[in-house]
Amino acid sequence: MLHCWCFRAWLWRPMWILAGVLLWSTVKAQISYTIPEELKEGSVVGNIAKDLGLDVRDLANRNLRIASESGNTYFIVDLAKGELLVNSRIDRESLCGQNAECRLPLQIVIENPLQLHRVEINIQDINDNAPEFLTKESIMKISESITLGRRFSLERAVDPDVGTNSLQSYSLTENDCFRLNVKTSKDGRKVPELIVDKALDREKKAIHNLVLTAIDGGSPPKTGTTQIQVVVEDVNDNEPKFQLNSYKASVPESAASGFSVLTIKATDLDDGVNGEIEYYFDAHTSDDVKSVFEINAETGKITVIGKLDYEGRKSYTFDISAKDKGSPQLQGDSSVQVDILDENDNAPEILLTSLPSPVNENAPIGTVVALINVKDLDSSANGKVSLSLPEKSPFKLNSSFDNHYSLITNSLLDREKNPELSVELLASDSGSPQLKTRKTIKVKVLDINDNPPLFTQASYDVYIRENNPAGASLFSVLAFDKDQDKNAMLTYTIKDSKFQDIPVTSYFYINSENGTIFSMNSFDFEKIKLFKVVVQASDHGSPSLSSNTTVNVFILDQNDNVPVVIYPSASMGSVSHQRMPRSAKMGHLVTKVTAVDADSGHNAWISYRLAEATDSSLFAVNLYTGEVRTKRSVSEQDDASQRLLIEIKDNGEPVQSTTVTVDILIEDGLHEPVSDFRHKASEKDKKNSKITFYLILSLASVSVLSLLTFFILLIKCARNSRGNASCFRRDSDGYKNPNRNLQIQLNTDGPIKYVEVLGGDMMSQSQSFGSYLSPMSEFSDLTMVKPSSTLDFKDTLRGLDASLPDSAWTFECQQVSQYCLVHRYTV
Ligand SMILES: *[C@@H]1O[C@H](CO)[C@@H](O)[C@H](O)[C@H]1NC(C)=O
Numbered sequence: 001m002l003h004c005w006c007f008r009a010w011l012w013r014p015m016w017i018l019a020g021v022l023l024w025s026t027v028k029a030q031i032s033y034t035i036p037e038e039l040k041e042g043s044v045v046g047n048i049a050k051d052l053g054l055d056v057r058d059l060a061n062r063n064l065r066i067a068s069e070s071g072n073t074y075f076i077v078d079l080a081k082g083e084l085l086v087n088s089r090i091d092r093e094s095l096c097g098q099n100a101e102c103r104l105p106l107q108i109v110i111e112n113p114l115q116l117h118r119v120e121i122n123i124q125d126i127n128d129n130a131p132e133f134l135t136k137e138s139i140m141k142i143s144e145s146i147t148l149g150r151r152f153s154l155e156r157a158v159d160p161d162v163g164t165n166s167l168q169s170y171s172l173t174e175n176d177c178f179r180l181n182v183k184t185s186k187d188g189r190k191v192p193e194l195i196v197d198k199a200l201d202r203e204k205k206a207i208h209n210l211v212l213t214a215i216d217g218g219s220p221p222k223t224g225t226t227q228i229q230v231v232v233e234d235v236n237d238n239e240p241k242f243q244l245n246s247y248k249a250s251v252p253e254s255a256a257s258g259f260s261v262l263t264i265k266a267t268d269l270d271d272g273v274n275g276e277i278e279y280y281f282d283a284h285t286s287d288d289v290k291s292v293f294e295i296n297a298e299t300g301k302i303t304v305i306g307k308l309d310y311e312g313r314k315s316y317t318f319d320i321s322a323k324d325k326g327s328p329q330l331q332g333d334s335s336v337q338v339d340i341l342d343e344n345d346n347a348p349e350i351l352l353t354s355l356p357s358p359v360n361e362n363a364p365i366g367t368v369v370a371l372i373n374v375k376d377l378d379s380s381a382n383g384k385v386s387l388s389l390p391e392k393s394p395f396k397l398n399s400s401f402d403n404h405y406s407l408i409t410n411s412l413l414d415r416e417k418n419p420e421l422s423v424e425l426l427a428s429d430s431g432s433p434q435l436k437t438r439k440t441i442k443v444k445v446l447d448i449n450d451n452p453p454l455f456t457q458a459s460y461d462v463y464i465r466e467n468n469p470a471g472a473s474l475f476s477v478l479a480f481d482k483d484q485d486k487n488a489m490l491t492y493t494i495k496d497s498k499f500q501d502i503p504v505t506s507y508f509y510i511n512s513e514n515g516t517i518f519s520m521n522s523f524d525f526e527k528i529k530l531f532k533v534v535v536q537a538s539d540h541g542s543p544s545l546s547s548n549t550t551v552n553v554f555i556l557d558q559n560d561n562v563p564v565v566i567y568p569s570a571s572m573g574s575v576s577h578q579r580m581p582r583s584a585k586m587g588h589l590v591t592k593v594t595a596v597d598a599d600s601g602h603n604a605w606i607s608y609r610l611a612e613a614t615d616s617s618l619f620a621v622n623l624y625t626g627e628v629r630t631k632r633s634v635s636e637q638d639d640a641s642q643r644l645l646i647e648i649k650d651n652g653e654p655v656q657s658t659t660v661t662v663d664i665l666i667e668d669g670l671h672e673p674v675s676d677f678r679h680k681a682s683e684k685d686k687k688n689s690k691i692t693f694y695l696i697l698s699l700a701s702v703s704v705l706s707l708l709t710f711f712i713l714l715i716k717c718a719r720n721s722r723g724n725a726s727c728f729r730r731d732s733d734g735y736k737n738p739n740r741n742l743q744i745q746l747n748t749d750g751p752i753k754y755v756e757v758l759g760g761d762m763m764s765q766s767q768s769f770g771s772y773l774s775p776m777s778e779f780s781d782l783t784m785v786k787p788s789s790t791l792d793f794k795d796t797l798r799g800l801d802a803s804l805p806d807s808a809w810t811f812e813c814q815q816v817s818q819y820c821l822v823h824r825y826t827v
């Protein structure tokens with residue numbers, strides 16, 4: 001601006017001067033002075049008075065003055081000396097700018113007469129200005145990829161001085177990459193240029209600080225500088241580089257989602273986005289990897305996102321890349337290997353190679369039941385499996401080869417105890433913590449017919465009344481078999497045995513399926529009192545097993561027999577005739593009525609009663625003995641012929657009775673009959689004594705026999721105490737020695753207490769006795785030995801009747817069973 005104004009002022013001035021010349025008529029010759037600029041105030045430019053040819057003394061009078069076109073008065077005149085003096089600072093540059101010539105025209109006006117003089121003052125340049133850059137600091141941005149030799153125009157410096165004092169040259173500070181070139185433009189000005197001399201590398205030096213110096217030609221030269229900061233702009237010329245060529249990490253297979261595997265790191269020398277790195281899986285990474293791992297693009301942290309399984313995959317190797325955000329994008333590569341660490345996360349497995357096969361209960365020890373295979377997906381110790389059975393198992397494991405076992409029987413099996421065996425297998429691995437798997441397999445035990453049927457009782461007692469209806473069901477036996485199915489299916493049969501020459505099977509029938517026994521006949525107590533029915537239960541196994549039981553069928557008496565009079569014999573007619581002397585005293589035994597009843601027990605308990613009599617005051621009948629005696633002495637008035645009707649009753653329900661009529665003839669002076677009677681009486685006494693003798697003999701023999709029996713048994717027991725032989729076993733050669741054939745059976749089962757003693761030669765006449773102690777009767781029954789015939793025994797009993805008046809006796813002999821039952825009722 002300053003320059004500009006100066007220039008305008010300079011333009012106008014000649015015009016003004018020209019006008020002055022025209023106005024003023026007298027114009028003298030021109031005077032010129034040359035002075036350097038920037039002279040001090042008061043410096044003498046020249047003696048103007050002298051040069052104009054004026055007298056110094058006139059100067060004041062003539063009013064010499066300088067007419068200034070502008071208000072600025074650079075010069076004054078010292079009127080006393082006539083000298084032109086510098087009045088104020090003269091700056092050539094502000095007056096004339098870049099013009100090489102700088103003239104200041106002055107008009108000197110003198111009055112009296114008015115004269116106008118032109119004075120020209122040449123202002124000479126001095127080097128008072130240094131070259132100057134308008135901008136003191138500037139920033140240049142140059143891409144590092146710039147081609148060599150590229151030029152960048154720099155700001156020119158300005159030096160207001162002219163000529164040699166003006167700007168002459170530029171210089172640049174020492175540096176590696178740039179050099180300076182100064183070209184001269186068409187208008188002759190010098191323009192500095194920056195030339196890229198060497199390749200730039202931002203990564204080596206991002207900023208170059210240069211100082212451009214402008215130098216003028218003054219002496220001494222003046223300089224001006226400007227700071228140029230060359231900022232090398234980054235170009236994406238460096239790819240990211242991973243710190244490692246390959247990474248390795250290991251992760252436990254149980255690592256949960258989010259588990260940090262490792263952090264990859266790459267560096268990029270570039271700047272800004274060119275150096276901003278993002279991490280990725282390589283483009284060819286499989287989905288398997290991507291489903292399990294994740295890379296944080298910014299941090300490079302690799303984390304687990306999926307489920308790891310050592311057993312599925314033991315290691316993952318994948319490529320990774322780091323990409324910067326430059327353009328073009330550059331990338332660096334590396335690889336990652338992630339090893340999965342095995343953990344004991346798989347429990348052992350128990351596999352059955354074959355289903356357990358059913359095993360027979362009699363299978364020998366070592367029979368293979370099942371083949372078992374164990375496996376564990378884990379490796380090494382975690383996958384090492386051992387299989388075991390609980391202690392006390394009836395089975396054993398045989399390890400055949402690696403992880404293969406066979407389950408074999410280790411003891412004998414019993415289906416009846418355990419129809420199905422549970423085998424608890426335990427597989428445990430050797431990992432830590434140890435994992436275990438249990439598996440229970442069931443082994444069926446097949447039945448073998450090893451159990452015979454068993455009856456609920458060893459023997460059964462059954463009581464049935466005689467005269468039972470034929471075909472009625474009597475009783476049911478029941479047997480069980482512990483086996484199964486066919487082996488437990490039972491059939492009941494009656495084992496045939498002869499009873500009184502008739503097979504038992506013709507008396508009884510058994511329902512083979514349910515064991516119910518039916519009678520096929522009506523029984524008569526008077527004929528048969530006891531059946532021993534052997535029932536066999538056999539199963540349907542092969543071979544079949546069976547067992548026996550005995551059913552004792554006791555026939556119970558019913559009062560179905562009328563008492564029968566034995567004496568006086570009815571064979572002489574329906575009436576018995578007796579005679580007695582008239583001299584008979586009170587208590588004279590007239591006769592004795594004897595009756596028997598085929599029934600037994602109550603039913604056979606006979607009582608005698610005088611039902612009718614010609615003179616009931618004379619005779620009495622003993623209720624129990626049937627003795628007919630006189631109640632008083634017979635008198636002369638008594639009829640000679642007396643008739644007695646005696647009723648004989650049993651004690652059954654209903655009562656059965658019979659009668660006997662006894663005609664008695666009372667004879668006067670009867671001597672013959674008396675002697676006869678006495679003879680008879682003595683005969684009777686003889687007979688009685690004979691009976692007594694027999695009785696004593698038989699009782700003694702029985703006692704001796706019993707004693708002997710017990711002794712023999714004691715000795716036998718003592719001898720066999722070590723062995724298991726029964727004391728009561730019959731020797732096979734015992735037939736020769738009657739004493740050794742004795743057998744005592746004591747049966748306390750059931751409601752009957754029954755003792756039976758068998759002795760003597762079984763093939764000949766039986767020597768046996770026994771005792772029934774029946775709770776059904778308050779009487780005691782006794783079976784006696786029958787040493788000879790039945791008839792003899794009847795005699796014996798008759799004797800007993802007489803000797804034991806307070807007892808009643810009945811007897812029954814069974815020819816087949818060879819023993820007699822004698823019932824004695826104690827009143
Ligand atoms: C056995 O079978 C017979 C005939 O079918 C039947 O009368 C009887 O009552 C049965 N016995 C039992 C104990 O079921």
Ligand SMILES: *[C@@H]1O[C@H](CO)[C@@H](O)[C@H](O)[C@H]1NC(C)=O
Pocket residue numbers: 495496534536546547548
């Ligand atoms: C059952 O009795 C029959 C004969 O009555 C005999 O042959 C069989 O051996 C007996 N069975 C048993 C198991 O005692």
